Amino acid sequence: MSTDIGAWAVPVAILGGAIRVSTPFLFVSLGEVLTERSGRINLGLEGTLVFGAMSGYAVAYLSGSAWLGVLAAALAGTLFGLLHGLICSLPKVNDIAVGISLMLLGTGLAFFFGTAFVQPVAPHLPSIPLGWWSDIPQLQAALRVNVLFLIGIVLALLLAWMLKTTRVGLILRVVGDSTDAARAMGLRPNLIRIAATATGGAFAGVGGAYLSLFYPGSWSEGISSGQGLMAVALVIFARWDPIKAFWAALLFGGAGALGPALQSVGIAKGYYLYYAAPYVLTLGVLIATSSPNRATTGAPGELSITK
Amino acid sequence: MTAALHAKTPAPGGALAVETVGMTMRFGGFTALDDVSIRIAPGTLHALLGENGAGKSTLVKCMMGFYHASSGQLMVAGREAPVADPRQAHALGLGMVYQHFTLVPSLTAAENLVISREDAPRVIDWRRETAALEEFMARMPFRVPLGQPVSALAAGEKQKLEILKQLYLGRRFLILDEPTSVLTPDEADEVLGHVKALCSAGEITVLMITHKFREVTAFADDVSVLRRGRLVGQGRVADLSHARMAAMMMGEATLPAPAARHGTPGEVVLAVEGAVAPDRSGLKEISVDDLKVRAGEIVGIAGISGNGQMEFMEMLTGQRALISGGMQVNGTPYHATRGEQRRLAIRTLPEEPLRNACAPRMSVAENIAFRSFDAKGAGGKGAPSSFWLNRRQMRKRGEALVAGFKVRTTSVDAPIAALSGGNVQRAVLARELSGDVDLLIISNPCFGLDFAAVSEIRTRIMAARNAGTAVLLMSEDLDEILELSDRVLVMSEGRIVYEVPAAEADIPTLGSHMGGHHMGGHA
Numbered sequence: 048m049s050t051d052i053g054a055w056a057v058p059v060a061i062l063g064g065a066i067r068v069s070t071p072f073l074f075v076s077l078g079e080v081l082t083e084r085s086g087r088i089n090l091g092l093e094g095t096l097v098f099g100a101m102s103g104y105a106v107a108y109l110s111g112s113a114w115l116g117v118l119a120a121a122l123a124g125t126l127f128g129l130l131h132g133l134i135c136s137l138p139k140v141n142d143i144a145v146g147i148s149l150m151l152l153g154t155g156l157a158f159f160f161g162t163a164f165v166q167p168v169a170p171h172l173p174s175i176p177l178g179w180w181s182d183i184p185q186l187q188a189a190l191r192v193n194v195l196f197l198i199g200i201v202l203a204l205l206l207a208w209m210l211k212t213t214r215v216g217l218i219l220r221v222v223g224d225s226t227d228a229a230r231a232m233g234l235r236p237n238l239i240r241i242a243a244t245a246t247g248g249a250f251a252g253v254g255g256a257y258l259s260l261f262y263p264g265s266w267s268e269g270i271s272s273g274q275g276l277m278a279v280a281l282v283i284f285a286r287w288d289p290i291k292a293f294w295a296a297l298l299f300g301g302a303g304a305l306g307p308a309l310q311s312v313g314i315a316k317g318y319y320l321y322y323a324a325p326y327v328l329t330l331g332v333l334i335a336t337s338s339p340n341r342a343t344t345g346a347p348g349e350l351s352i353t354k
Numbered sequence: 355m356t357a358a359l360h361a362k363t364p365a366p367g368g369a370l371a372v373e374t375v376g377m378t379m380r381f382g383g384f385t386a387l388d389d390v391s392i393r394i395a396p397g398t399l400h401a402l403l404g405e406n407g408a409g410k411s412t413l414v415k416c417m418m419g420f421y422h423a424s425s426g427q428l429m430v431a432g433r434e435a436p437v438a439d440p441r442q443a444h445a446l447g448l449g450m451v452y453q454h455f456t457l458v459p460s461l462t463a464a465e466n467l468v469i470s471r472e473d474a475p476r477v478i479d480w481r482r483e484t485a486a487l488e489e490f491m492a493r494m495p496f497r498v499p500l501g502q503p504v505s506a507l508a509a510g511e512k513q514k515l516e517i518l519k520q521l522y523l524g525r526r527f528l529i530l531d532e533p534t535s536v537l538t539p540d541e542a543d544e545v546l547g548h549v550k551a552l553c554s555a556g557e558i559t560v561l562m563i564t565h566k567f568r569e570v571t572a573f574a575d576d577v578s579v580l581r582r583g584r585l586v587g588q589g590r591v592a593d594l595s596h597a598r599m600a601a602m603m604m605g606e607a608t609l610p611a612p613a614a615r616h617g618t619p620g621e622v623v624l625a626v627e628g629a630v631a632p633d634r635s636g637l638k639e640i641s642v643d644d645l646k647v648r649a650g651e652i653v654g655i656a657g658i659s660g661n662g663q664m665e666f667m668e669m670l671t672g673q674r675a676l677i678s679g680g681m682q683v684n685g686t687p688y689h690a691t692r693g694e695q696r697r698l699a700i701r702t703l704p705e706e707p708l709r710n711a712c713a714p715r716m717s718v719a720e721n722i723a724f725r726s727f728d729a730k731g732a733g734g735k736g737a738p739s740s741f742w743l744n745r746r747q748m749r750k751r752g753e754a755l756v757a758g759f760k761v762r763t764t765s766v767d768a769p770i771a772a773l774s775g776g777n778v779q780r781a782v783l784a785r786e787l788s789g790d791v792d793l794l795i796i797s798n799p800c801f802g803l804d805f806a807a808v809s810e811i812r813t814r815i816m817a818a819r820n821a822g823t824a825v826l827l828m829s830e831d832l833d834e835i836l837e838l839s840d841r842v843l844v845m846s847e848g849r850i851v852y853e854v855p856a857a858e859a860d861i862p863t864l865g866s867h868m869g870g871h872h873m874g875g876h877a
């Protein structure tokens with residue numbers, strides 16, 4: 048049964064789509080915020096995302112528990128982050144180059160181990176029907192919110208709070224902004240960066256598990272359409288702020304949902320164009336927020352792109 | 355809730371006795387420090403003198419565990435105290451204000467203070483901490499805005515915050531590396547007076563690196579002098595004259611005589627009309643209505659740091675875009691591009707040159723070549739540009755200027771960031787003061803230079819003026835402004851508020867204009 052809600056169908060579908068599509072963006076970008084705030088860039092998160100999707104799916108299938116899958120993806124992400132962090136701690140190593148090679152390694156390994164799991168069906172992650180108060184089925188569908196999205200919101204708030212009012216958070220910012228100051232303070236910048244990169248990796252791994260265990264909800268080689276890379280651009284747009292990263296993820300998710308939403312109300316002509324919306328948005332947003340006069344405000348001083 | 359100062363000051367002891375024994379430091383084949391033994395008695399203010407590159411910063415960095423001495427030991431309170439890293443030094447009660455700022459730029463002053471505390475709480479209750487900080491600030495002789503990110507503070511304010519931080523941490527032995535170089539004489543007296551009082555009260559011991567004899571005589575108890583990494587003299591300040599200390603520092607070298615002023619100002623070279631730009635907070639505006647600098651004239655801009663000098667300098671060097679108004683050089687509009695600067699022979703020296711005028715990890719020779727690397731010959735006015743780099747010539751020029759300006763460096767291929775503070779300044783001055791210069795815009799040119807270098811640099815500036823260069827000099831050192839300028843302007847709260855020919859300038863009047871609303875801010 049379907050109630051006719053007319054033109055409202057599009058925004059409602061976009062809302063639901065935004066929530067669905069934004070979750071991996073949210074996790075990857077929160078992880079990248081954490082990593083970049085410590086002064087490192089991890090471009091390898093795309094690889095971590097894909098490997099997380101594969102390992103999460105595999106473990107969920109083998110154990111029969113989706114949550115064990117998420118845990119496995121987080122662990123795999125931690126390992127990738129750790130690897131990135133350790134390699135970048137060696138002298139004269141460029142974090143961008145390491146990131147790109149780890150991205151290729153991650154996707155490659157995922158495809159290699161993942162062939163066995165293309166066919167089997169793993170359990171899905173649960174979602175919460177937040178639309179119970181409405182009797183419009185479209186709205187109910189849109190507001191069927193997955194649990195990871197809610198966890199992501201909590202993590203964003205937690206991260207923002209941590210950066211502002213906890214010792215760990217301030218130390219992270221110190222290390223990210225000035226290695227000299229950190230050393231004068233008696234901190235060990237490398238250790239802190241490794242920890243931040245590992246944690247960031249875990250976040251990206253969970254983002255991957257979401258892809259294979261909730262939406263689209265199966266493992267295949269084409270599971271990621273570059274979310275891991277776009278999330279890095281999103282972090283710049285969000286000015287390294289977790290709360291802004293949340294809104295940015297939602298915006299990107301909404302753009303990603305534009306194509307399917309239009310298709311759902313029967314606009315068939317040129318809807319492929321709308322599928323490009325997130326990529327166009329990425330470009331547009333980066334151009335619009337750039338400025339010839341000031342350096343990107345809020346950029347951690349030790350990032351290799353701002354130095 | 356009484357601030358951390360009390361919580362952290364260890365009950366027994368107070369001021370610490372600290373001693374270095376045979377401290378030696380080698381960087382590769384270069385010996386920066388050679389068998390230096392100094393004893394600093396508890397509760398005294400000990401001055402460490404020495405020319406640029408003598409090894410002063412190296413010595414104190416070894417004491418703080420920032421460098422690992424090649425040999426030698428540190429004794430704290432009569433006991434051997436190995437310091438592997440700054441954290442261990444802190445645990446012993448040793449603290450230091452470094453010559454290059456070590457505050458975290460994107461953190462606010464309050465965040466910088468709180469996070470520097472060893473016992474920073476896991477979760478910070480900002481309301482409580484802010485109250486405690488306000489209360490701490492109220493007891494200090496000077497204050498710094500707590501809520502602003504440090505990157506928005508001027509050099510003088512950063513230096514104050516560095517010292518405040520150490521006091522806030524309740525250190526019992528404090529090393530100050532040129533603490534007053536960016537402060538006005540009044541501010542310096544205030545700060546050092548307070549530090550000295552803490553020493554006399556037996557709360558802290560201080561080792562202070564300085565180039566200013568006046569401060570040594572007025573505040574220090576003892577003095578040690580380094581020359582080329584060796585301890586060459588020591589004594590009680592009361593027993594030593596300035597001349598004696600200077601002789602110890604310099605060895606046989608002699609000072610150049612101060613340059614005479616001759617010639618009269620000519621045509622207007624630089625004209626700034628109604629130039630407006632946002633200040634570093636973005637909330638207020640810097641507005642310079644009418645400023646003219648003529649050929650063969652030095653115009654000095656006096657003012658307390660943080661009153662818009664930094665922004666005005668950035669406007670002149672093209673680092674800060676104008677909202678309205680404009681600048682003209684020789685009657686044509688000037689936008690501070692590199693091409694214009696070369697064509698019109700304009701040179702600039704901004705404050706904190708390592709950050710604003712150098713590529714820290716590039717070599718000294720490359721940094722010296724910034725004005726000329728893409729031009730044929732020495733890159734003078736109208737030199738044709740060249741596509742290929744001439745490395746050999748760059749090196750040769752670098753070597754010549756390094757020798758000419760007595761920059762002390764292991765080689766011209768060393769990264770410029772490895773040079774001592776004063777030597778970075780010299781290297782940049784070498785670049786900016788050589789060749790034809792029609793307009794020279796400089797900010798605090800003698801920041802961190804030893805007295806011999808100061809008189810040498812001032813002589814060069816005066817010589818440039820006498821040869822017809824228009825000079826705009828911004829300085830927080832009023833003596834420097836009065837010594838060099840033909841005309842003195844005062845900048846306060848982003849505006850030029852006063853102008854007077856140098857011959858008629860008197861310090862109290864200048865001081866009251868410089869003070870503006872700041873007068874009320876000081877205890």
Ligand SMILES: Nc1ncnc2c1ncn2[C@@H]1O[C@H](COP(=O)(O)OP(=O)(O)OP(=O)(O)O)[C@@H](O)[C@H]1O
Pocket residue numbers: 381386404405406407408409410411412413453762763764772773774775776777802804
């Ligand atoms: N990390 C380093 N690597 C190589 N050489 C260094 C390093 N640090 C300092 N030096 C050299 O050691 C010498 C002493 O430097 P130091 O910074 O101690 O001088 P300083 O007495 O503090 O001078 P200034 O008054 O200019 O600050 C200089 O010649 C400097 O080039």
Ligand SMILES: [Mg+2]
Pocket residue numbers: 410411412453531774775776
């Ligand atoms: Mg020094």
